[in-house]
Amino acid sequence: MTIDATRSDQVLDTLRRHAKRITEPKRAVVEVLVGADDHLTADEVTQRVQLLRPDVSPSTVYRILEELEDLALVVHSHAGHAAAVYHLAGQSHGHVTCVICHVTFEVSSDVFDRLARELMSSDGFELDRHHVALSGICQHCRS
């Protein structure tokens, strides 16, 4: 959890640079996101944050996630009716969610690069790759 302190500090520094205040709830949310293995719903973030600081409320988590997203430090995406999933902004990639096991995978940006190019040339549509959410059935659940 504290292994990647550098990454957390980068995020906190960006907050400082934008004149945002560094608070305990924010530290906890950032720590959770940095330590997250995969994409988390707001509720999952809240639960993990509350292991560290039980008093942090869900609404605060939502507000922090929104602030981080405004600074392009965090990205969220939707899949089906389900709750949105959040993760630290990293390299550009697409999301794909299995309708059976509900796990969200990242797929290489190559595939989406091509898709984006085709949409632009065929329809003049500028794809927001960070917000991609495709549904389907993953390899594991197909067998």
Add this chain to the structure above:
Amino acid sequence: MTIDATRSDQVLDTLRRHAKRITEPKRAVVEVLVGADDHLTADEVTQRVQLLRPDVSPSTVYRILEELEDLALVVHSHAGHAAAVYHLAGQSHGHVTCVICHVTFEVSSDVFDRLARELMSSDGFELDRHHVALSGICQHCRS
């Protein structure tokens, strides 16, 4: 609205074939969907239905849409946080929603065919093309 009576009848016939009852609310929902120019939210469907039959309730519309979807007569998709959009099932295609004007476009299935093929070969992921919902900025809003 009544121009495409054939299409409505096809839908109603399918309902009959599946031992479903043909009711006034169902007729109205089907009529609205057949006459729809683009993709409608459940709320929009309800509003249009209520122009014909003011007493039809939103929950009934949801139930009818669900029934039609179970019979593969209707398809819905999601884009961002927004409400789901419904439309009659037709040829396979993908959806793309503009984050600025909130209009949902259909894009040719070629683009999605290729995407589906790539996802299958790279990740073993079986894309559900009917449920695709991509976000971005449309040609009109980019200018």
Add this chain to the structure above:
DNA sequence: GTCAGTGCAAACGGTTTGCATGTTT
């Protein structure tokens, strides 16, 4: 007559917001 379908109202899950209080700067 039977049972699926309906209207209503209440419940629901995820998210947002108003406000009084607490904390960072």
Add this chain to the structure above:
DNA sequence: AAACATGCAAACCGTTTGCACTGAC
């Protein structure tokens, strides 16, 4: 001290559900 961030509870929106009643078969 001032401004911002937080906790709580209530509101919100889209959707689902329980129940008594109606209407299609």
